[in-house]
Amino acid sequence: MAACALTVGGVVAAGLPSAAHAQASVLLKNQSAKAVVETVDHDARELLLREANGHLITIEYGSAVRDLPHVNAGDKLSIRFVETLGAEIAPPDSPLPESTLTTAKGYVHGHPRGVIAAFRRERATVQSIDLTTHTLSFVTTDGESHIAVLRIKAMQDFMATLKVGDVIDITRTESISYVILNDTVAPAADPNAAVQAPADAANAAAGAGATVPAVPAVPAAPGVPAAPAVPAAPAVPTAPAVSPAQ
Numbered sequence: 001m002a003a004c005a006l007t008v009g010g011v012v013a014a015g016l017p018s019a020a021h022a023q024a025s026v027l028l029k030n031q032s033a034k035a036v037v038e039t040v041d042h043d044a045r046e047l048l049l050r051e052a053n054g055h056l057i058t059i060e061y062g063s064a065v066r067d068l069p070h071v072n073a074g075d076k077l078s079i080r081f082v083e084t085l086g087a088e089i090a091p092p093d094s095p096l097p098e099s100t101l102t103t104a105k106g107y108v109h110g111h112p113r114g115v116i117a118a119f120r121r122e123r124a125t126v127q128s129i130d131l132t133t134h135t136l137s138f139v140t141t142d143g144e145s146h147i148a149v150l151r152i153k154a155m156q157d158f159m160a161t162l163k164v165g166d167v168i169d170i171t172r173t174e175s176i177s178y179v180i181l182n183d184t185v186a187p188a189a190d191p192n193a194a195v196q197a198p199a200d201a202a203n204a205a206a207g208a209g210a211t212v213p214a215v216p217a218v219p220a221a222p223g224v225p226a227a228p229a230v231p232a233a234p235a236v237p238t239a240p241a242v243s244p245a246q
Helices: 154-161 193-207
Strands: 022-043 046-051 056-060 077-088 100-108 110-128 137-141 143-150 169-179
Touching: 022 056, 022 154, 077 154
Parallel strands: none
Antiparallel strands: 022 046, 022 077, 046 056, 077 169, 100 110, 110 137, 110 169, 137 143
16 A cells, blocks of 8 residues: 655644544544645655745655646645544454555646545454553554553543453544645636627627628608798890990
8 A cells, every 4th residue: 555654743633522432533633734845756756845834744655646636846735634543343254454545636726636545454452451541552463562552532432442352443544635826726707808798709700701780770860841942033134245346
């Protein structure tokens, strides 16, 4: 399974109420940050990010992660980290839990967005329980022994329901989501565009040689009756020509 490792400090764990004594789920991390991509190592499949406060974050996304937006050095990101821990008593004869990896990509307000969620699942057998110190020891199916001090009440309540020899399934979920902020967002629609559109369409159609429907002619106002013609004055007789004296 591809790794989804984070190097982030200063996060305070918080607990979620447990709905049943046979299982528990707690929120370990819920952190948001703005960061700039420092380097992209395609061979190692990891990103080095720098937060606004100067802290460095390393994200290892593994060879199985392919369905994500392309990220370049210098890109500005908005990042959110979520980590949860869950445990439940394994049903008898149930198959071993399998770790899985989920990826997704999309857009948020025009900006590319990517999500990587790793679900690490393993089965363990309880070896010892100390309710006074809230300490639980168990061995996983790979033969490794673990000792955990449970400081969150939801996990303490779950431990109180256990007994030595119980088989439990543990799931740790790490989710990373990011939005590339420096992509150009499409401008908002111009409210005047709807007013100008009909005229622009008519002009464009006329320029393309299309026939634009003619605007109906406005009927002419009724004519005013013409005044009666004035009779012409009688012609003045022309005086006879005078012949020159002999």
